[in-house]
Amino acid sequence: MNGPYVPVVGLEVHAQLLTASKMFCGCSSRYSGAPPDTHCCAVCAGMPGALPVVNARAVELGLLTALALHCTVPRASKFDRKNYSYPDLPKGYQISQYDDPIGRGGFLDYRIGDRVIRWGITRVHLEEDTGKTTHTDVDGREVSLVDYNRSGVPLMEIVTDPEMRMPEEAREFVSALRQVLMYLGVNDGDLQAGSMRVDVNISLTGPNGERNPKVEVKNLNSLRALERSLAYEIERQGRLLAGGETVEQETRGWSEKEEKTVPQRTKEYAHDYRYFPEPDLPPLVIRQADLDRLTGTMPEMPMTRSGRFVSQYGLTPFHAQVLTRERPLADYFERAAAADRSVPPRIYANWITGDLMRLLGEEQRAAEEIPIPPENLAELLSLIETGEISGSAGKQVLDEMFTSGQAAHAIVERRQLRQVADSAALDTLTDEVLAANPGMVDQYRKGKTNVIQALVGQAMKSSQGRANPQVVRDLLERKLN
């Protein structure tokens, strides 16, 4: 589809670290929604004479990520100054890591269908975020406004190896990486809000292995934008090359509106960042004991966990993947399944991925906000499994548990949903159903026996789901034959 050209893709992912304070000062890093310049101090506003102090927690989160991505972590690392001028960079340099990052040479395995793909990780390094520049109009004048709340927020950059990859593979990689970062609790995975940001480098390799200039695409704030922009670039660059033209090495942005990449308006000069070691910070000494401790706190990664859900609980691969997509959901499943082992795990998986996720979706709640304690879900499913209530009554109970937070048995008692298995009451009920549906009775007797299903349904309906469907069916069959 690209003719003789093969796309080579490299990704740069910036992820804000979930620390309470900023990378080099004590300011709160939870600035979202705060008025401009209210989360700043002398350090993160770059005032003369202010000095950085490394946030130890940010280093831990960076190391945790490097370990999870199978990187080599050095004994000693250091920070460097990356020099460039822009108003949202208050010191005129960004404290980053150049030649001694906290991790290098790792990989991430992820799955597309049955295929497991391994994408190499070049490096993981720590740095500080910049302020945020907004170009706007004030009193009819074009102005640029800078908000320094974001300045100095801990940022981790993950750079992948350039590999021959298709857009879908890149999308699934970022999706898997996002999942890993969220599992580790190092990042909230919010591409839309920019706490996780993706830039891609894409070039095409020709039929004889000749390499063409690469294009960087920035501002990709959704997985869809990532995939679409790559597809667009492969097509665009392929068309240029096929037409005998050359690809210009440049930075482009993804325009959501036009569904295409457009050249970014940047000043045309070569960047020379003039990196040199940050003299205000002593080298980072990384002790094996700290790495061992971090490894001990490392949660099971999503792909491993998904595999275990299949082997340990007998779940379908589909259910296992849905449940492990987010760590809180997977944790929820395991806690519920452990609460009452008499209910088969696949029943928990059915209910969680079905009705519970539907309710979460309707309420737009995140997985960590499930208002039903896992033990309460276990109790409900046990009531259904033992035949105390019917499955359809169970759905009503679940809805109410979700809104009221009450326990299953309380709702069942109050709404008298316990299944009626007592034959006297069901005797009357089935008589009424047969009397009310002479047509179906007639059909049944003429040999169309599957109308029994509809008659059971009628009985369940008039009992408001309380009748035991198996007993009703037995009674109806006996009466009809």
Next chain:
Amino acid sequence: MIDLTSLTLSGARGLLDRREISSVELTQAHLDRIDRLEPQLNAYIRVTGDIALAQAVRADEAMRRGEAGELAGIPMALKDILSTVGVPTTCGSRILENYVPQYNATVVDRLAASGAVVLGKTNMDEFAMGSSNENSAFGPVHNPWCLERVPGGSSGGSATAVASSEAVYALGTDTGGSIRQPAALTGTVGLKPTYGRVSRYGLVAFASSLDQIGPITRTVADAAAVLGVIAGPDPRDSTALNAPVPDYSAALTGDIRGLRVGIPREYFGDGLDSEVRVVVERAIEVLQSLGARAVPISLPSSEHALSTYYVISPAEAMANLARYDGVRYGLSLPGDDIWSMYALTREAGFGAEVKRRIILGTYVLSAGYYDAYYRKAQQVRTLVRRDFDAAFGEVDVIVGPTTPTPAFPIGAKVDDPLQMYLNDVYTVPINMAGITAVSVPAGLASGLPVGVQIIGRALDEETILRVGDAFERETGHNLLRPPMTAEVSA
């Protein structure tokens, strides 16, 4: 009636403690003297008389309650590169002419906690870049020993204020000699502590891996007392050393018998003025007469230290000065776009020497030149450090001249940066190695002060102060005052 402005720190301490004088009297006497002398000296960029008198009143109250710190009530001056909340901190530059810090440097907080009275902010070479104080946007400082001559730099204002008794003591900063060189040229004591001994938080950075704050005083004992207050770990400066602060004053025993004094061959070469050589050699004889043993040593890498310094310090300065862009504070000249605003602001805001070093720093870090300059310089820096390590295996202190010449005439070297840079040839290696040194008055050469430099191991300020104090007690060279001091007092 004693002249209150002739008092040393320890002298004033005694009188204040015995209630013979008040801090308000002492402070007022210094403010009066500043009024009389400043038209000739220009040592201060800003005198904060009202603040000083308010601090003096508080210090007197604290002393009455018996809660006074070691520096309580004693008027001093701060180099205008140390951040002071509410008081402009210009760094001797147009670009920060109207910049008012919102926080205090750690040393300023420590002085305040000790009850110090701050008379004002002293003149300096712009962003501490210079050895003559001619690079100040606020005019040159005049040496009180000879008004036509420079006081040295970059802490020329601080040294001049102390030499002329416009302050009892002052704080300066030393990146390549900026405390010791002006101390030598003005006949005062200047101490550069070990890198990391004093917190740099709030010191507006010139070259972060070299900058260090230290006292300029009229006696070694005063320097010891001030260092004891300002030294120590600081959670806000990751490069501040976590070592306990010894009692420096207790180290001044006057006994240097058996001490091994290294005399580095390289410090007595061709560039050394013959009169200065005589003064320094005499100083070494004095130390020997006090029981110290002179040991010839060699510091072979020191000849490369200066050129290396002019790679590393501009590189760091280039980055440290990038923040002065007119966006958030300081001078700001509007342009057509952000790039022209940067250019106009920095063109107007920085002086020639600062621009020269920014260009130099940008060059040595540029793609393709990094290995040849910056990396090479770091390697040489390691060699310089090893030289000192090796020397200190054999000797306890190293003694030599602080500067190659006494104070030179204003204007003599402004057009020749390389000649100007040579002023720091004996002081720069100490910053490169991160160790400590003190310049102590050693007498006069043709009527101008000469300093002797006593260099010590990292964190061994106690030994160099002990040597300096013993020398001072024996010679009394520190008691020599500039001629104009006598005229004014009379």
